[in-house]
Amino acid sequence: MNLSGELVLAAILVIPALGAGVLALVADDRKGAWLNVFISFLTFCCALALLLERPASGPFLIVDDLNAVFVIISTLVAFTTSVFSASYIAHELDTGHLTHAFLRFYHAMYQMLMFGMNLALLSNNIGLMWVAVELATLTTVVMVGIYRTPAALEAAWKYFLLGSVGIALALFGTILVYLAARAVVGEGLDAMAWDVLVANASGFDPAFLNLAFVFLLLGYGTKVGLVPLHAWLPDAHAEGPTPISAVLSGLLLNVALFAVLRFKSIMSANPAALAPGPLMVTLGLASVVFAALMLYRRQDIKRLFAYSSIEHMGIITFAFGMGGPLANFAGLLHMALHSLTKSAIFFCVGHIAQVKGTQRMADIRGLTVSHPTLGWSLGLGVLAIAGLPPMGLFMTEFLIITSTFARAPVLAIVLGVSLLIGLGALLLRLNGLAFGDPDGRSNPSKASYLPIGMHLALVFAAGIWLPPALVAWFQYVAALLS
Amino acid sequence: MITPLAFDVAHLFAGSLVLVSFMLLYQDRMTGLVNTFALHALVVSFSVAWQAYIQQAPHLYITAAIALGIKAIVIPVVLHRMIVRLGIHRTIEPVVGVGLTMLAGIGLIALSIMVMLPITAQAGTLAREDLAFALSVILLGLLMMISRRNAVSQVIGFMSIENGLILAATGAKGMPLVVEISVAFSILVALIVIGIFLFRIRERFETVDIHLLHEHRGEQP
Numbered sequence: 001m002n003l004s005g006e007l008v009l010a011a012i013l014v015i016p017a018l019g020a021g022v023l024a025l026v027a028d029d030r031k032g033a034w035l036n037v038f039i040s041f042l043t044f045c046c047a048l049a050l051l052l053e054r055p056a057s058g059p060f061l062i063v064d065d066l067n068a069v070f071v072i073i074s075t076l077v078a079f080t081t082s083v084f085s086a087s088y089i090a091h092e093l094d095t096g097h098l099t100h101a102f103l104r105f106y107h108a109m110y111q112m113l114m115f116g117m118n119l120a121l122l123s124n125n126i127g128l129m130w131v132a133v134e135l136a137t138l139t140t141v142v143m144v145g146i147y148r149t150p151a152a153l154e155a156a157w158k159y160f161l162l163g164s165v166g167i168a169l170a171l172f173g174t175i176l177v178y179l180a181a182r183a184v185v186g187e188g189l190d191a192m193a194w195d196v197l198v199a200n201a202s203g204f205d206p207a208f209l210n211l212a213f214v215f216l217l218l219g220y221g222t223k224v225g226l227v228p229l230h231a232w233l234p235d236a237h238a239e240g241p242t243p244i245s246a247v248l249s250g251l252l253l254n255v256a257l258f259a260v261l262r263f264k265s266i267m268s269a270n271p272a273a274l275a276p277g278p279l280m281v282t283l284g285l286a287s288v289v290f291a292a293l294m295l296y297r298r299q300d301i302k303r304l305f306a307y308s309s310i311e312h313m314g315i316i317t318f319a320f321g322m323g324g325p326l327a328n329f330a331g332l333l334h335m336a337l338h339s340l341t342k343s344a345i346f347f348c349v350g351h352i353a354q355v356k357g358t359q360r361m362a363d364i365r366g367l368t369v370s371h372p373t374l375g376w377s378l379g380l381g382v383l384a385i386a387g388l389p390p391m392g393l394f395m396t397e398f399l400i401i402t403s404t405f406a407r408a409p410v411l412a413i414v415l416g417v418s419l420l421i422g423l424g425a426l427l428l429r430l431n432g433l434a435f436g437d438p439d440g441r442s443n444p445s446k447a448s449y450l451p452i453g454m455h456l457a458l459v460f461a462a463g464i465w466l467p468p469a470l471v472a473w474f475q476y477v478a479a480l481l482s
Numbered sequence: 483m484i485t486p487l488a489f490d491v492a493h494l495f496a497g498s499l500v501l502v503s504f505m506l507l508y509q510d511r512m513t514g515l516v517n518t519f520a521l522h523a524l525v526v527s528f529s530v531a532w533q534a535y536i537q538q539a540p541h542l543y544i545t546a547a548i549a550l551g552i553k554a555i556v557i558p559v560v561l562h563r564m565i566v567r568l569g570i571h572r573t574i575e576p577v578v579g580v581g582l583t584m585l586a587g588i589g590l591i592a593l594s595i596m597v598m599l600p601i602t603a604q605a606g607t608l609a610r611e612d613l614a615f616a617l618s619v620i621l622l623g624l625l626m627m628i629s630r631r632n633a634v635s636q637v638i639g640f641m642s643i644e645n646g647l648i649l650a651a652t653g654a655k656g657m658p659l660v661v662e663i664s665v666a667f668s669i670l671v672a673l674i675v676i677g678i679f680l681f682r683i684r685e686r687f688e689t690v691d692i693h694l695l696h697e698h699r700g701e702q703p
Contacts, residue, residue, distance in 0.1 A: 111542035127659035138673060160634060165624065168643045171663065174619060175650045176701045179609065187656030225560060290613050 002242035005055030009063060011046040012071065012118050015039060020111035022112045026305050027091060029103055033086035036107045040079040043114065047075040059189045062124030065477045070121050070258055073336050077250045077343050078114050080451035084347045085110070087448040089148075091354045092241070099409050102146060106241070113139040113247065125192045126174050129259060130167070133223065136252055137163045144240035155235035162232040166222025173215030177266070188286035194262060201269035209267060210274040216263045217279060223256035225310050226317060227287040237306035238359065242350030245302055249309040250343035254335055257313065261320060265481060268323075280321030286415060287314025292418040295425035300359050301349055304429060305342065308385055309420050318415065319400045320481070322407070330399035337392040337459050338385075344455035345381040348374060351447040352433075356440060361429060366438030371445050377433045377452050386426040387419060390464030410426035492653075496615040499649060502593065503622040505644055507587055508580050516561045519638045521565040523553035525571040526567035526645040533652040542652055548649065552668050553641060560675055561634065576629055583629050590621040593687065612653030619646030637674050644671065 026032040050068050056062065063071075087107070092098045098106070116136030123129040141163065145156030181191035186201040190196045201209075218229065225233040237245040260280075267276040291311035298304040298329035316338070319331030351374055352367065353359050367375030384391035397419060404412035502522045509515040527549035534542030576583065594617035599610060623643035627636050644667050651660045 125659070127657075127663060131662060132661075134666055134670065138670065142673075157633075160674065161627070161640065164640055164674070165627070167670075168620065168647055171647050172617070172650060175647070175654050175657065176613075177611075179654050182654070182656065189658045191656075192658055205601075211597065211601060217674075422489070 003401065005050075005053035005063075007121065008046050009051055009055045009360045010062060010218070012043055012050075012075070012117060012122065015043045015046065016111045016115040020108045020115065023111055023218070024104055024108035024187045026104065026107070027100070029089070029100060032104060032107045033082075033089055036110060036398045038471060039084040039111060040075070040114065043109045043219070044072075044075040044079040044117070047071045054210070057124050059193055060125050060128055061122050062063055062194060064195075065120065065473065066261070066480060067121045067258070069332065069336070069473070069477060070254065071118060074117055074121060074251050074254070075114075076249065077339050078117075080454060081243050081246050081250070081343060082110070084246070084350065085241075087239070087446060088350050088354070090138060090244055091446065093227035095354075098241075102442055104418045106143065106146060109132055109242075110247075111144050113143070113252075121256050121258060124194050125189065126177060126194070126197070126262075127192050129262075130171055130174050130305060132155065133220070133255065133259060134167050136255065137167060137223065140240075140244060140248060140252060143237045146241060147239070147241070151235075152186065152239040153245065155405075157241035157390055159232040159236040162222060167338050168217045168219070169215045169222075170219025171252070173219055173263075176208055176212035176215065177263070180212060192225045193245040197266050198269050201266045202271065204266075204270055204273075205273070206269070206270055209270055213263060213267050214272065214277055217260060217276070217283070220256045220259045220263075221283060224253055224260065224313050224317065225287075226283045226313065227290040230287070230310050232352070234303045234306040238300050238302040242346055242353065245306070246343040246346035246350075249391040249460065250339040251308060253313050254339060255336070255353065257316060257320075261481065262318075264320065267480070272283075277321045277323050280317050281411065282321075283416075284316070284318030284321055285411065287311065288318065288415060288418045288422075288433055290314075292419075292422035292425065295422055296428075298429070299361055301353065301361050301433070302346075302359055304361070304426075305345055305349060307386075308422070309338075309342060309427065311386070311418075312342070315397065315400065315415070315419075320412075322400075322404055322411075324403060324407075325475065325478050326403040326481055327400055328481045329474055330396045330403065332474050333394035333462070334393065334400070337396060337462055340455040341381060341384045341391075341393060341459050344452045344459075345378065345385060347452045347455075348381055349448075351445055352378065355443045355445045357443070358440070361433060363405060363440045365432050365440070366434070366436045368422045368434045370438035370442050373449060374445055374447060377456065379430060379434050380456050381452075382426050384456065386423045388423070390460070390463045392459045403434045403472075488532075491527070492532055492536065493611060493635070495525060495532055496612050496649060496653075499525050499529060499645065500615050500618045503588060503619050503626075503646075504584070506626055506638065506642060507583050507622065507629075510580070513562070515635060515638060516558050516565070519561075519641065520554050520558040521550070522642055522645055523549055523557075526648055527554060529649060530652045537655055539656075540623065540689075541661050544661050545648065548664055548668055549645070553645070557641070557671065557675055561638075565634070572596075577631060583625065583685055586629075587622050587625055590625060594618045594621055609653050611653065611669045613650055616646045616650035616653065619643070619649060622646075625686045640674065641671055 023032055027036060050063055054063050069333055116132050120129050120132035125198050141156050141160045144159055145152050148451050172358045176190055181197055184200050185196055208429055222229040237248060264276045287310050291307045316331050316335050319327045356364050384393055387393045387397045401412050401416050500524055505518050509518055527546045530542055530548035530549060595614045598614035598617055620643050623639050626639035630636060648664055651657055
């Protein structure tokens with residue numbers, strides 16, 4: 001019996017859940033914000049402990065090589081976002097955008113969201129995972145609408161309806177997977193456990209699995225923001241508080257994609273079932289092409305980066321759809337680096353929107369002159385997300401395109417051209433935002449640069465040198481997926 | 483094993499659910515729509531209770547009770563009060579005509595039967611017919627959500643989808659976590675309804691017509 005491992009596993013779930021309760025009771029704003037940071041930090045430490053001690057899998061929870069990566073990234077970004085959130089929220093209170101009661105609610109919901117995401121990642125049960133993803137969706141819906149402006153309410157409502165329909169389809173798919181498994185594994189919890197499902201998938205009725213996967217891909221794909229199911233994503237990113245945009249882009253999209261990956265590995269374990277690859281490649285490529293073209297027409301800075309998230313989720317889905325050790329490796333790494341980069345960009349964008357008092361890009365100019373640190377951090381972040389060397393995302397995109405070239409040159413060309421189109425749009429926008437003569441309103445910034453700097457440094461380091469242990473781990477996971 | 487009578491009764495409830503889904507499609511008054519939805523929830527709770535009885539799965543009675551209490555009684559009452567308070571008795575504006583919607587609905591049912599029956603041969607007769615009915619209910623609910631512009635009718639469409647899912651989940655014999663899932667769903671639904679209330683969509687937008695919300699997209703140059 002591996003007791004300390006079980007304790008760590010329980011702690012990753014219990015700390016945020018209890019934290020949500022405690023934060024709902026803390027009346028003092030500053031204390032609440034720092035307690036939020038502290039709770040997130042504790043959760044992150046527990047997630048790191050998973051590297052040392054790994055508990056045995058039970059009927060409900062599991063820790064394997066795949067989800068350990070995600071849990072660590074997820075808790076890390078949750079921690080840095082909470083640091084950013086502390087300085088962001090202080091400004092929102094000063095300007096009166098949020099009241100004290102809403103702030104308490106906000107902090108409690110933040111931890112609730114972390115609980116939902118950690119549970120979804122760690123669950124060994126397809127039903128439990130569904131409930132956890134639903135919980136995470138609900139908390140973000142509430143947070144998107146927290147400013148209660150008409151635009152925020154519209155965004156929350158749209159997110160709510162589309163997210164609910166997606167989640168309903170995913171549940172139908174989950175039921176079908178259970179039915180497929182029941183014929184082989186028998187009734188009960190076993191027929192919903194990942195490890196059992198993957199081990200026995202070769203005996204499942206392929207027709208059942210095919211139908212289930214279509215529902216699951218569409219259902220969880222809505223939450224990933226794949227085109228044509230993406231309509232909620234830009235609104236939800238633009239109208240909510242910026243820390244939530246960072247968490248949505250950096251973490252929640254990953255969690256939904258993680259669910260798709262889990263089901264994909266069941267599909268791949270059954271040779272007679274439909275190959276999940278082409279479906280994912282199609283949706284992924286459609287997202288990349290669509291988002292790259294849409295980037296040009298954006299006028300709102302948060303919407304711009306929301307579309308960029310659609311693009312990157314498309315790239316990752318494409319990579320996993322292509323499959324093979326190399327593309328899977330690149331996809332995994334891209335997921336991790338995109339989380340870090342995109343959240344760093346949203347941290348910058350949050351502070352920029354606060355100092356300029358607007359999200360309209362036409363009103364934001366010359367940031368490198370008026371706010372040098374903020375302006376240059378945004379510049380670096382945009383260069384990284386656009387996939388320019390030497391940042392880590394360049395390497396992963398390069399790997400994805402080259403590994404695709406060997407098998408499907410046409411797809412690789414389409415992907416490469418769309419990435420260049422997206423790059424053009426981002427650089428064009430960056431030029432307007434960061435350079436030129438500053439104009440319009442401008443307040444001094446009280447930003448905390450620590451989270452931004454740390455994320456960008458990690459992404460930069462990944463582009464230069466990856467620790468061999470990390471490479472070996474990711475390669476192992478990539479081999480598991482293919 | 484299940485007796486022919488047990489099978490026929492289960493079949494009757496599942497079939498009635500599809501029928502009531504159809505009735506939802508052609509309601510043109512708010513009050514009628516809410517009442518039909520209450521009937522929908524009533525049928526689903528009977529169906530779940532019957533499944534609990536023939537599968538000897540007492541925990542499913544909880545799901546049936548939730549469906550009866552929350553969706554057949556509480557939510558319709560709340561929606562009725564909301565309709566009175568918001569003053570939206572008026573005719574529902576469909577995006578396409580009722581006739582066309584009904585035809586599309588028939589097509590969707592044919593589709594779900596054609597998709598479901600051939601591939602689910604090993605699942606047992608009851609489960610596979612339940613699945614075909616459940617998929618029909620889900621697709622009809624989706625059709626309702628896209629063919630109506632009104633927030634309240636979209637919510638009712640969503641709740642009918644949920645009833646279809648409950649039908650599928652209880653039809654899958656021995657599925658764990660059904661109760662938990664139905665509770666999670668009830669929370670979702672309750673939040674949607676509370677959301678309409680709290681956010682007071684009418685006060686903010688002067689209407690519950692979702693169509694008009696698009697003006698607030700923030701993309702105007």
